[in-house]
Amino acid sequence: MASVPPGVDLCKIPAGRPPAGVTPNLTNPESLDAVTYSVCLIMTVWAVSFATARVYVNWHKLKLADYFMIIATILTITYTALILTLAPYNRHQWNVPACWFTGKYIKTIYAQVTLVGPVLFFSKCAIFLMFRQLFEVHRSIQICVWIGMVATFLIYFPSIPLSAIFEAPRRGQSWEDLLRSLSAGNGLKLVYWGIVQGSCSVALDLYIFVMPLPILSRLHLPFAKKMQLLAVFGTALIGVAASVIALVYRIELLGNDDSTWQQACLAVCVVAENNVAIVVGSMPAFANFMRLHVAELxxxxxxxxxxxSGSSNDKSGFGSSGEVANPVATFGSPQPRKPAAYYELTESAIMRSQFTTVHEEGVVQKSTGQNGNESGNGIVRTMDIFQQSRRRDEPQSTDHLV
Structure with a gap:
């Protein structure tokens, strides 16, 4: 734009040079408006619903993870609003009028770049703090949580000072002067940092996904229950996919003459990554909300x-009216055996420091300490019980074994 002669109407000049054989269209060009609005609306409603359910369930016992999630939700809504303000720019650069690139445009870009780091920091730290609550008896998880939180800070918070250095005007420089400097090719330094940050973000999302899997795989649960838990925590894979795609578009920004189109694609992926992080951090509490408040409607x-109603009583345990068939238990009758250890997913914990192991000859109870190891003062007792019957005229037998 610096080479445009004075007096020329910039609204009739495309902001970019089209490829060979392509004619600029400034009236009704191909655009990503519909995709941007749809993704932003769907992902925001999804994330806000889950975050609201989490706050509702934990309202009387809010912890640091809940406050982090509240901050992340507010910042995500703000970031999404900034993305929507630039929706008219979501077209190929040769289809954007040059007069649209103003100081207001570069200010919005600066706000986006500055805000994206804190958004991801608070949302992903909330996930780590949730893991700290759910797996509090595992020292290894506690160490992994602190490592993850430090890594999250180092990955996302540097974007604040870096954006101030490379995306803000110097003293005595206007935003229009900065725009002309960036259009001349002086804005690639922050693009390089975006590639570094995106690569580290992919690694961090994989770390979040893998961290709870060893614990979940060792739970003594029926296969169906274990799959439900894996599905709850497996939503982190959506965040991994979003961060991978975002990294691809960050790389394509290098030396690309169609920056507006690439930035629009990148913005959609970042919105998805932000909101998925909120959903993952709120998933256990949301599952508890559904179990307590929705399933009983x-x-x-x-x-x-x-x-x-049409299922068999012998197989399902439900009668024709849908009520659970609970047979009356009598002494000496076979009792249904529970799993060796059963963990209920709640808003605060799924791991407990005490479990019960069932053997054929009786019940062995083991108590564990806070670190998950067996406590030395635990009580172990094995008991065999035999039931005998006699006629009224027979003398009472004294043979018994306890």
Missing amino acids: PTIRSLRSKLW
Whole structure:
């Protein structure tokens, strides 16, 4: 734009040079407006719903992880609003009028670059703090949590000073002067940092996804329950996919003459990554909210009743009316055996420091300490019980074994 002669109407000049054989279209060009609005709306509603459910469940016992998630949700909404303000620019650069590139445009870009680091920091630190609560009896998880939080800070917070250095005007320089400097090719330094940050973000998302898997795989749960837990924490894979795609678009920004189109694609991926981080951090509490407040609604109970009405009582445990068939237990009758250890997913913990192991000859109870190791003052007792019957005229037998 610096080479445009004075007096020329910039609104009739494309901001970029089109490829060979392509004619600029400044009236009704191809645009990513619809995609941007759709992704922003869907992802924001999804994330806000999960975060609201988390705050509702934990309202009377809010902890640091909940406050981090609240901050992350507010920052994400703000970041998404900034993305939507630039939706008219979501077209190929040769289809954007040159007069659209003003000081206001570069200010919005600066706000986006500055805000994206804190958004991801608070949302992903909230995930680590959630792991710290859920797996509090595992010292290895506690160490991994602190490593992850330090890495999150080092990955995302440097974007604040770097954006102030490379995306803000110097003293005595206007935003329009900065725009002309960036259009001359002086803005690639922050693009390089974006590639570094994006690569580290992919590694961090993989770290978040893998960290709880060893603990979940060792839980003594039925296969269906274990798959439900893996599905809850497996939502982190969506964040991994979003960060990988965002990294691809960050790389394509290097030496690309169609920066507006690439930035629009990148913005959509970053919005998805931000909101997925909030969903992952709120998933356990949301599952608890559904179990406590939604599953017991009359409509849901009626639907469950209809779904189970045709099933066999012997296999499902439900009667024709949908009620659970609980047989009356008598002394000496076989009792249903529970799994060796059962962990219920709640808003505060799924791991407990005490578990029960069942053997054929009796029950062995083991108590563990806070670090998950067996405590030396635990009580172990094995008991065999035999039931005998006699007629009324027989003398009472004194043979018994305890």
